[in-house]
Amino acid sequence: MKKWCIVGADVLTPEEVLQKTSVVVMGDKIERIGHVEQKLPVVIDAKNSVLSPGLINAHDHLLGTYYPKVGNGPYENWLPWDNDLKSSPVYRERQQIENRDLYLLGAYRNLVSGVTTVSDHIPHFVNDPFLDILPVRVIRDYALVHSIASFALNWGDGIEEEYKKAVKNDIPFITHIAEGFDAETVNDLKVLERHNGLGEHSVLVHGIAFSEEDIDKIKKKNASVVWCGDSNVFMFNKTANIRYMLEKGVNVCIGTDSPMSGGLNLLYEMKFDKAYYQRTYGKELSDEQIVKMVTINPAKAFRMYRHGRIKPGFIADLVIFARKGNAYNSIVQAELKDVKLVVIAGKAMYGDVEYEEIFFAQKSQYQKVVLDGKEKVVIGDLIGLLRRISKAVGFKKEFPFMPVEFKYP
Numbered sequence: 225m226k227k228w229c230i231v232g233a234d235v236l237t238p239e240e241v242l243q244k245t246s247v248v249v250m251g252d253k254i255e256r257i258g259h260v261e262q263k264l265p266v267v268i269d270a271k272n273s274v275l276s277p278g279l280i281n282a283h284d285h286l287l288g289t290y291y292p293k294v295g296n297g298p299y300e301n302w303l304p305w306d307n308d309l310k311s312s313p314v315y316r317e318r319q320q321i322e323n324r325d326l327y328l329l330g331a332y333r334n335l336v337s338g339v340t341t342v343s344d345h346i347p348h349f350v351n352d353p354f355l356d357i358l359p360v361r362v363i364r365d366y367a368l369v370h371s372i373a374s375f376a377l378n379w380g381d382g383i384e385e386e387y388k389k390a391v392k393n394d395i396p397f398i399t400h401i402a403e404g405f406d407a408e409t410v411n412d413l414k415v416l417e418r419h420n421g422l423g424e425h426s427v428l429v430h431g432i433a434f435s436e437e438d439i440d441k442i443k444k445k446n447a448s449v450v451w452c453g454d455s456n457v458f459m460f461n462k463t464a465n466i467r468y469m470l471e472k473g474v475n476v477c478i479g480t481d482s483p484m485s486g487g488l489n490l491l492y493e494m495k496f497d498k499a500y501y502q503r504t505y506g507k508e509l510s511d512e513q514i515v516k517m518v519t520i521n522p523a524k525a526f527r528m529y530r531h532g533r534i535k536p537g538f539i540a541d542l543v544i545f546a547r548k549g550n551a552y553n554s555i556v557q558a559e560l561k562d563v564k565l566v567v568i569a570g571k572a573m574y575g576d577v578e579y580e581e582i583f584f585a586q587k588s589q590y591q592k593v594v595l596d597g598k599e600k601v602v603i604g605d606l607i608g609l610l611r612r613i614s615k616a617v618g619f620k621k622e623f624p625f626m627p628v629e630f631k632y633p
């Protein structure tokens with residue numbers, strides 16, 4: 225079955241929200257929006273729902289998918305946090321689990337929250353072996369360094385070389401930056417510039433210590449920033465100057481970071497960021513702006529020219545959310561149980577049991593689970609994964625970002 229459709233949803237297109245509209249999917253792409261002329265083998269009824277572009281989580285470390293959070297901040301920079309993490313009992317517990325299973329857990333954590341694409345900040349040799357088996361899209365093409373600091377982990381070939389690769393291949397150059405307050409970290413942007421690493425391919429993660437002058441330069445060079453609010457506040461009791469970035473029109477994206485420092489998932493992170501903005505600036509950050517930060521903005525940052533929008537010819541990465549209030553509000557306020565269907569490149573990956581026919585029609589290997597109290601269908605073997613993780617650590621390990629019922633032993 226190559227062609228199917230979703231009918232009756234409020235559809236978020238780049239220009240407007242189209243009420244009670246249909247979207248036809250052909251293969252991995254969106255074919256058309258609007259009237260459905262022919263009879264199609266699968267028609268997904270999405271009334272009282274909102275159809276959104278698949279969400280993009282602009283920063284995660286899939287290998288670090290575990291719980292609870294570790295840390296005793298506020299820290300001066302990321303290094304003492306990393307030391308606390310690596311000497312913690314929770315980290316030792318995590319170390320008993322196969323990397324493949326941590327990757328799968330990280331991918332499912334994103335999938336069930338409506339994420340279709342994740343940026344996994346790690347050298348290629350670490351995530352390459354797993355990308356083909358994961359139930360979400362992980363960005364494959366990127367250049368990177370770990371961070372700008374002299375005490376950075378030794379990832380990539382250095383700022384200058386990596387940025388050149390990014391320009392040559394038109395891929396993002398991703399780095400942690402200005403994550404802390406010590407004398408060196410506050411100058412990260414200057415160091416990045418000096419090594420020719422600041423430009424439109426730069427995806428700058430955190431930026432807590434960016435000054436207004438730094439932000440002006442970022443805007444001038446058309447670089448993007450990833451905001452990890454919960455992780456920043458947890459580790460540093462502070463996050464980046466988002467208000468100034470938005471005033472200046474910087475391309476801001478939202479990322480969760482790993483759940484060992486950051487929010488439970490992207491749904492949680494959107495709510496956290498909205499509340500943080502209100503609390504800090506006494507002003508509302510609009511739902512529409514937040515939704516852009518998890519769709520259009522990251523698609524631009526990561527140079528994914530056929531993602532992030534519901535538009536004919538674009539990749540069919542789609543999420544049906546239960547409607548609560550208006551369309552944008554329904555996404556920002558969504559809980560796990562409100563994620564009704566997640567489609568990646570035209571393929572249903574996760575959804576309500578009432579949509580089982582699409583999984584069947586696409587001949588997918590799937591199982592039924594009860595998640596957040598609701599019966600769902602999910603691709604692959606999520607229960608088997610949770611049981612393997614429990615077996616590895618020797619007790620029934622449960623995760624608040626994956627509230628799935630399963631038996632152990």
Ligand SMILES: [Zn+2]
Pocket residue numbers: 283284285345400429481482
């Ligand atoms: Zn990070």
